[in-house]
Amino acid sequence: MFQVVTKLLSRSSFASLSRGISLSFRQYCKKTPIKLQVSDALSGAKVGENVRVQGWVRSVRPQKTNVFLHVNDGSSLQSLQVVAGPKLNDPLLTFGCAVDVIGTLKKSLHQKQPVELEAAQITVVGECNPVDFPFKIKERHSVEYIRQIPHLRCRTNAFSSLLRIRSEATTAIHSYFKNNGFVQIHTPVITSNDCEGAGELFQVEPSGTENVDDGNFFSVPAFLTVSGQLHLEVMSGAFSRVYTFGPTFRAENSQSRRHLAEFFMVEAEISFIQSLEDLTKVMEDMFRSATEHVLAHCVEDVDLFHKHVTPGHRDTVDAMLSKSFPVITYSEAIDILNRSTEKFTFPTDWGCDLMTEHEKYLVKHCDNIPVFVTDYPYDLKPFYARDNQDHPKHTAAAVDLLVPGVGELCGGSLREERLNLLRARLEEAGLGDTYSWYLDLRRFGSVPHGGFGLGFERYLQCILGVDNIKDVIPFPRFSHSCLL
Known part of the structure; x- marks a missing residue:
């Protein structure tokens, strides 16, 4: 049809028509923003x-x-x-x-x-009435003030910067794992397992019982997850490198600056590793990779925090990235604490758990850069931590990463892959029947493996210098507070 029309038109008239169509198209494009x-x-x-x-x-x-x-x-x-x-x-x-x-x-x-x-x-x-609007033009509001207005605080420069940084840090962590051969696993939010064994669980039940015959929706007690680790261990029996990144929950009655009832965890599990050094290398590499990415892609937003919210913190971040993270054992950490002139509230005897005050002192002692503490007392760690079988001080192949301003950021361990030792530990804790499926993982093709978890909000506190964990999450949940 088009060929027939062009034959009926002279060359000059066809050229005029073409120019007219082209001009009309340009005018249309110019009018459409x-x-x-x-x-x-x-x-x-x-x-x-x-x-x-x-x-x-x-x-x-x-x-x-x-x-x-x-x-x-x-x-x-x-x-x-x-x-x-x-x-x-x-x-x-x-x-x-x-x-x-x-x-x-x-x-x-x-x-x-x-x-x-x-x-x-x-x-x-x-419309917006500026008289009633809780944030005022050209006024820099404190993080404490904007925290009281969670439904509107994203309208402020500081919190919108935080959310962009949070988004970019999420991307950076996913990119690190993807570039290093990890498979992402979506672990469940509802679970029947208490991974940490601390009992700080939110139990899950339907609000109505009309569809539940025995009063229990899942037929067994179910809880909001405190960790995706055990589910990652299932997957590590078929994939050599897996990770998850999602919400976790702790029913801890705390109003501290370091704890939330709902927060996000980055967790990884790696098969065929033989030592804690294999694990700490991944932890340190991920921290460096994510932080360098955030600093490169959120320059203005990070600068806002380092200049106006936490002045001087950029020097701390640069120092963290410029040096390798030192490694000390728990026993060495106890010696450092006992030799110090610091007056600690909590005891520092061998066998005591390290508290926040101890963790922050150890970081300060190590030139205010992140430090790994390894080989904790066996009795302080959960049933899955690998027994070092060393005497007279019985320790587990466990590690924590302590960072400036926060204390513990990551916790991990080699997992006990030896069936007889794991069975004995579970029976001793009275968990043999509950975790029979976990023993199956050791019976069928088990390999040496280990993993760790990183608190995402604490990571943001660390790189930005933010003092209160409630200021680095969009909607903070903690005891006696569940707004929106």
Whole structure:
């Protein structure tokens, strides 16, 4: 059909028609704005184009000839300056309101901003009364203040930066495992196992009993998981490297700055390893890889924390990345604590668990960089930790990574793969029947293996210098508090 039409047209008329179609298409493209995120607009790639930006107003500055707005959509710490004529000034155009702006993206004459948006149209999508809005323009609110308003704190610079960093750190950790041959496993949130054996469990039951014959939905007691480790150990019988990254729960009645009832854990299990050194290498490499990625991809957001929230902490982070992490045994750690002049609240006898005050002192003693503590007393560790079988001090092949400002960040161990020793430990603890399936893992193709868990929120505390763990998670859950 197209060939028939072209034959009926002269060459000149066909050329005129082609130019007309091309011109109409260009006009259509020019009229239709390109939708951009603020971060893309700030890159300057679309200068001269008709664009559309949607976001929330961070500041409004009306003048006689123009109105200046700063609009942010969460994609960047920086906001995009919008310049509008006085006719576009609207009483509803206030700090905190949501807007839809169409205009031409132009290079800015000011050094502090690469581009600005010359508005042709501004629509207020969502109104905001700045008098009632709990955050005030040009005011830097403390993390303690914004913590009290969890449903709105993402509107602040500090917390929006934290959420971008958190997102990028998540990506970095997944990338590390993918690049190193790990398979991601989605371990269950509801489980019948108490991995840690501490009894700090949230039991799961339906709110109604109409569909439950015996009053127990799962026929056995079920709980929110405290760790995905045991499920990873199942998978490590078929995959040499596995990991999981998800929520975990502890019913610990604590209001401390280091504990939450719901938090995220990064856990890994590695088969065919022979020593704790094989495990600590992965722990250290993951920490370095993730931190370097965050520092490289969240420059402005990290700088905000290191300059305004936790001044001077960048030096600590740089020191952590510049040196290898030292390794000391638990026995050496006890000797260091006992030789110190520090007055500790908790005892430092051999066999006592290391408390936060001890952990922070050990980090300080090791030049304020992360330190591995290995070979803990056997009785302090769960049933799955491998027996070192050394005497007279009976220890387990377990390791903790202690970091500045936080204390324990990671905990791990070689797992007891010897069936007779594991069976004896379970029977001694009265868990032989409960964990018969766990013994099967040792009966059928067991191999030496080990793993660790890293508290994701504590990791963010460590690299940002944030003192309270409630300030690095979107919706903190802790005893007597479950807002939203």
